[in-house]
Amino acid sequence: MIHNTVLALALGAMAVIGCAGAPLAHAQPSGQHAMSQHSSESAVEPFTLTLGMSGYSPVSYIEHNRAEPGSPRYTAEYDGVTYFFTSDAQRRMFERSPSRFLPAYGGYCAFGCSVDSKFIPDPTSFEVINGRTHLFLKNAEVDAKKLWDDADPARVRAEADEFWASQSKSRAYINGRNVPASGIGLDGYSPVSYFTAGGPEKGDPAFAVEHNGVTYHLTSAAQVEMFKGNPAKYEPQCGGWCAFGMTVQDKFPVDPTKYRVIDDRLYLFLNNDQVNAYDLWGQGEQHELLGKAHTHWKKVSGQ
Numbered sequence: 001m002i003h004n005t006v007l008a009l010a011l012g013a014m015a016v017i018g019c020a021g022a023p024l025a026h027a028q029p030s031g032q033h034a035m036s037q038h039s040s041e042s043a044v045e046p047f048t049l050t051l052g053m054s055g056y057s058p059v060s061y062i063e064h065n066r067a068e069p070g071s072p073r074y075t076a077e078y079d080g081v082t083y084f085f086t087s088d089a090q091r092r093m094f095e096r097s098p099s100r101f102l103p104a105y106g107g108y109c110a111f112g113c114s115v116d117s118k119f120i121p122d123p124t125s126f127e128v129i130n131g132r133t134h135l136f137l138k139n140a141e142v143d144a145k146k147l148w149d150d151a152d153p154a155r156v157r158a159e160a161d162e163f164w165a166s167q168s169k170s171r172a173y174i175n176g177r178n179v180p181a182s183g184i185g186l187d188g189y190s191p192v193s194y195f196t197a198g199g200p201e202k203g204d205p206a207f208a209v210e211h212n213g214v215t216y217h218l219t220s221a222a223q224v225e226m227f228k229g230n231p232a233k234y235e236p237q238c239g240g241w242c243a244f245g246m247t248v249q250d251k252f253p254v255d256p257t258k259y260r261v262i263d264d265r266l267y268l269f270l271n272n273d274q275v276n277a278y279d280l281w282g283q284g285e286q287h288e289l290l291g292k293a294h295t296h297w298k299k300v301s302g303q
Contacts, residue, residue, distance in 0.1 A: 050080060053083065053103060053135075054123045056068060056069055056070060056123045057084060058103065058133065060090070061103075062100065062128060062273070064273075065128060065273070069086075072084060074087060075091070076095050076098075079180065097255055098180075100131070100253060100255050101133070102133075102180065103133040105134070107135060109136050110134040111136055111145070111151075114151070114157075114159040114163065116163050119137040121135035121137050121138070122135075122137065125143075125145050126145075127149075128272075128274065130275070136148060177212060177241075178241045179214045183213075183214065185214040185215065186200070186216065188202055188203055189202060191218075191234040191236060191266060192219070194234075195234065205217055209227050216234075234266070237294075238268075239300065241254065242270040243260075243281060243289070245277065247281075247296070252270040252275070252277065254268040255271040255272075258270075
């Protein structure tokens with residue numbers, strides 16, 4: 001823990017507009033102010049945009065290890081938050097797998113969460129840890145990234161995880177499972193399709209089922225019946241976390257298009273510029289890896 005005086009400085013230095021993952025930006029149609037002066041009937045109400053990561057592209061952190069401002073020309077909305085990107089290719093990449101690019105701890109300062117506080121970070125102060133963007137407060141008084149790096153890594157991450165899991169608005173880590181605040185597992189891909197279609201297919205919210213606190217989108221009523229008939233078969237193993245991450249006793253996010261079906265069960269893997277966990281798994285002895293993964297998942301889930 002850092003000293004209370006440092007915390008006070010950090011809190012006092014923040015000009016809070018909203019969560020760094022969702023600061024508020026206001027926009028008005030052009031000419032609206034002039035119209036409202038002449039006719040209240042024709043005036044258009046201003047709208048509020050919840051802008052993620054202060055307009056920086058969430059894809060650039062993961063793909064290029066850089067903080068790059070996005071453009072309003074390339075936008076995507078996820079869980080009520082709008083994100084900007086540097087290109088249409090980045091936007092499409094995000095839409096295929098949003099959870100891969102969303103920042104840890106809802107976009108709040110990672111170190112702040114470790115001391116039970118929601119600090120507003122500087123989006124240019126970041127670190128990609130186990131394939132996930134971690135943002136940090138940085139100002140004249142406090143460099144939270146340095147405080148994070150100087151702390152015991154296992155302890156500081158555990159404290160941040162515990163705080164974030166306790167936040168009522170977050171469904172992350174529900175029952176230990178990998179599920180975002182939206183509650184939708186597998187980025188909306190159908191868990192049944194991995195078995196019936198030979199790969200992931202985007203599900204439809206009209207065919208939604210819930211199991212172990214996670215909502216899954218399936219592609220048809222027939223898939224709904226298949227899932228309900230044997231949910232243990234279709235839900236991802238290790239709570240939807242990266243199976244290889246479990247073997248090293250960690251919770252890695254996943255790319256739902258990187259998977260293996262082993263013994264008629266679904267295993268998912270982290271995949272980014274830093275780590276290709278799918279390949280790492282393939283280089284090991286599968287029986288041994290499965291034992292390690294399931295042993296750690298029992299600890300994580302409390303089963």
